[in-house]
Amino acid sequence: AQSVAQPEDxxxxxxxxPLTVKCTYSVSGNPYLFWYVQYPNxxxxxxxxxxxxxxxxxxxxxxxxxxxxxxxxxxxKKPSALVSDSALYFCAVRDQTGGFKTIFGAGTRLFVxx
Amino acid sequence: DAGVTQSPTHLIKTRGQQVTLRCSxxxxxxxxxxxxxxxxxxxxxxFQYYEEEERQRGNFPDRFSGHQFPNYSSELNVxxxxxxxxxxxxxxxxxxxxxxxxxGTRLLVL
Numbered sequence: 617a618q619s620v621a622q623p624e625d626x627x628x629x630x631x632x633x634p635l636t637v638k639c640t641y642s643v644s645g646n647p648y649l650f651w652y653v654q655y656p657n658x659x660x661x662x663x664x665x666x667x668x669x670x671x672x673x674x675x676x677x678x679x680x681x682x683x684x685x686x687x688x689x690x691x692x693k694k695p696s697a698l699v700s701d702s703a704l705y706f707c708a709v710r711d712q713t714g715g716f717k718t719i720f721g722a723g724t725r726l727f728v729x730x
Numbered sequence: 731d732a733g734v735t736q737s738p739t740h741l742i743k744t745r746g747q748q749v750t751l752r753c754s755x756x757x758x759x760x761x762x763x764x765x766x767x768x769x770x771x772x773x774x775x776x777f778q779y780y781e782e783e784e785r786q787r788g789n790f791p792d793r794f795s796g797h798q799f800p801n802y803s804s805e806l807n808v809x810x811x812x813x814x815x816x817x818x819x820x821x822x823x824x825x826x827x828x829x830x831x832x833x834g835t836r837l838l839v840l
Contacts, residue, residue, distance in 0.1 A: 658834075659834050660831040662829070662830060662831075716786045717778070720772035720773045721772050722771060723772050
């Protein structure tokens with residue numbers, strides 16, 4: 617069965633500092649991995665994905681994520697946080713060989729303080 | 731190019747009623763998935779439609795049903811509404827592995 621864990625309900629970081637939002641996953645086969653961001657009263661906005669290939673994936677708005685197969689992790693990172701990055705972040709996984717169901721984590725709220 | 735659109739934006743129903751939510755996919759997308767997002771939680775997969783057929787279903791009762799039309803737009807129907815059905819309902823469209831989400835329909839069941 618597929619599962620996603622985002623171990624931190626909330627991450628606080630000062631503007632200009634690097635940020636990391638953690639995600640670990642479990643699938644039977646190889647994963648498709650995604651990060652989405654949600655602003656208040658809005659739908660989810662796609663940030664980046666890992667399908668295959670280079671373990672470091674670059675996405676929108678300066679975000680990147682590192683796929684680590686041995687640790688089954690896909691942590692979201694940004695070198696320098698902005699106040700406007702404050703939002704709810706979701707990690708998601710889909711098993712490449714297990715159908716079409718995408719499983720989302722519970723979300724991590726990011727607060728960036730000026 | 732319009733993104734994924736959903737209607738209505740908000741809806742209030744009473745227990746036992748039925749509701750229909752609508753979704754138009756992003757141009758060029760042929761697959762539509764529906765998700766339920768309860769307050770403070772991540773989206774939960776309801777089902778996915780492709781070529782007008784339900785291709786996969788999550789752990790939701792038969793009260794939840796859907797349809798996909800030849801133009802790839804989709805409807806989500808929920809019968810016999812319960813208080814616990816109150817949530818944000820998200821539609822996502824895709825052509826390959828990446829899903830793009832609409833703004834959602836917020837359903838309140840009283």
